[in-house]
Amino acid sequence: MLNPQSIPNIDANEAIVYTPFSLFQQWVKNRSFPVKVMYGQRQLPVTFQPNPDREEHYMVSTALCKKLNLLKDQKHHIYESNDILHIGPVVGIFTAGFTGGTYKPIGERSSLFAKLLSEAKQLGVTAYVFGTHHINWEEKQINAYIYDQSGWRQNTLPFPNVVYDRLPNRRIEGLPATHDTKTRLEKEMNLLWFNPGFFDKWSVHEIMANNKQVQHYLPETVNAPTQGQIEELLYRYRNVYIKPTNGSLGIGIQQILKRRKDQSYYCKFRTNGQNRLRRYSSLKRLLRQQFSKGLEGYMAQRGINLLSWNGKPIDFRVHTNRNRYGAWEVSALAAKLAGTGSVTTHVTSGGKILTLQDIINELGKSKSITQDIKRAVLLLSETLTENMAGIVGEIGFDLGIDTSGSVWLFEANAKPGRGIFSHPNLSVYDKKTSALPFEFSIYLYEQLIQRQVAIKK
Template identity: 45%
Template sequence: MRKRYLIEVVQNDQMIVFCPPAILKDKTIKRIAFGSKSIAVDFLPHPDHTDRIVISRVIQKALLFPNFKLPLHVFIEGQNLYIGPLVGIFTAGFLHSEEEDQPIGERTQFFSKLLSVNKTVGALPFIFGEQHIDWEHGTIEGYFYNHREWQKHQIPFPNVIYDRLPNRRSEGIPRLIKVKERLQKEYLIPWYNPGFFNKLEVYERLQQEPTVEEYLPETQAFTSFSMIETMLSNYGHVFIKPKNGSLGLGVHQIIYDKYDDDYFCRFQDKNEINRLRKFSTLEQLVNNIFANQSLERMIVQQGIHLLRIDHRPVDFRVHTNKDDFGNWHVSALAAKIAGPGSVTTHKRSGGEIRTIHEIFQKTEGDQYIEKLSNAALLLSKALDKQIEGIIGEIGFDLGIDKNGDVWLFEANSKPGRSIFSHPELKQFDFLTRQLSIAFAVFLTEQSLLYPEELFQ
């Protein structure tokens, strides 16, 4: 069973570490490590038999250990005792001035909340960008959030790295790709949540998993008008989405009225106003609506006749996270009701966030929660198996049709957090943050004790 210990720094220059006797029992430990730094020291049982690990000021300085007086995990591998984990959160968008209270602009509040879980998790998370790395000395100038303020500390390379690059553009910058490759390949640092998902790739990979086949609406890369016509005749309406889109941007719904032989397109214009336009032919619709867009970058997805609340479609955001033992959990679940005339349920399009039990009776709501949770866990395990890299969290957009069947619309590797603005979802906001850092404890343990499983 893992245990956490308070790391205490005392004002002497001895190269001695005092440990609880249980740690040293039947073991020969000769080195202490923090992140990528390790030094040879002597280990002695703590005379008071307390659950503390006591290091001297000189050991603290050699390890570049910031003394935040937090309980941390201890890992023993061979003759080494590791304290931590030290969790690097890699991102971009630091302000040039790097102001002390807002080092990363409007995203500072999110990161301060993310780093605030350190006490409950027993880890030391920090944020950094490529400009903060000193390759020559193997150190990073990391930003920590401690006692409600930002502090900079020079620290070793971390045990694991959590990818929080903000968008696909930053993810594609060559120098950031090189940083990631170097830290993974040269330093063998596990890197989790490595990239944004491609919608078509997710669909094609999941098709290979029989356990989740029932959740997949037909999804095709755009090839021709006739393909849209065929799907419209099969389903009555389809959605056209960018393969690499997010936040509901660029989503269009095409509806075919077979009685009047008309085509409708519902979308949000560049001024973020919801529109519904009518055309007599599909060709007219496409030439008008998509005149300045490349349809080759789009996917066409089967329309689903969703459950409705007050005549408005409702879908569901389900967050899943891995915990500190590497197991998947449903960490948050909310309903999203589409705004009037909106093609999506996103908040920016007038959508409303509700808990399940706000819109359904208890028995019915419980049934939906169970269905959605089971689907999300099966989909998480399937994606984990099929997508390259280490995945620690996923945000699913799921729908339930009028027959009670669950459908997957999208899977997001870096899910947005708009659902947590709802007062009754605050506790799940904390849980998702807590688990996203707790997973680093598992990865650290795996990389030290079972590296062949992690890097196979």
């Protein structure tokens, strides 16, 4: 590890790296020295000298620090490859919604990014937040936002080795400027971009349905359903969810119910911040009123007889992340209790967060629930990794368990929300899910150095 706080006051005008004494001796013995140093995408010729104190750590001259824009208040990882000494990784968190100031530079999401940058620093990762308008293409540098004990500030830093995509919504992702920035960065720079886009629910369903290992987790689902198909699902299951294929946060989901001895059809939905229930004399009238523009862009999914608590259904939010070794692990797991009259268990719809211990204690359920859920999401994560375009580094799953104990997948989200971490007993998950993207970034960086080409998985 390199600690730039240990910078000699000598050689103020020379670009020098002082190496561990034993390493320098090895280079002399092998007659093989690096000739350049690379920090992010910035590469410079340097002179290498042994540590003047004959100690086993790296130091850099003040001049080199300035030329590289090397952050001085943290440690860095060091790698040697061919004739280059790599300092990094440098990770750029790509997002939008900047305010232009330094108090809350990314609005209400500033606290989220502050947590991310704090965890990155502890791991020896240079991380910053940037948007399209912060890039200086000519100088190949970014006027980025960084966060430290003094708060937010902007700093000129080199282009990153790894980009962590945290765009806030599909609309911004679809803007031409956003697309052009991503395309140009990937074309002109030797970098890796992970979590590159939002999931389409139907595409995810098709991937899972074609895999024998995970297809049993899927509720019966129909894309762009007809009235007849919805009627058939209601006849068999009495409970159908209609979901936008490009939706998130539970927005736009409606539930249709049909009791056997009741001729009416009922629709649960949320509008203007309130949970609503409407009764219709026919399914045709319901669909015409609730989906006036038709069902293109929607999917119909059978309802599941879920575990419940005091008559309210429960489902589960599980986050998975890839770690320091590129392997998937479960990084957060919580239960969500539906609000009164709500079509979903989302907190924004009146839902309540519960810990797994709450479920085990209150429902008298076995701890095997946890193992069943973990086994399912790790299989699902691997399946998506193998079949999605780009590098997937984190996923949020919404799962249910029915009264017979079977696990069901409702949704998979590429950029999972963090509402579950509002629960005081889930703070350990908050920290873990903030750190793992940068552990994965170290893995990607090492792969990039070793192969010198972009990797997919």
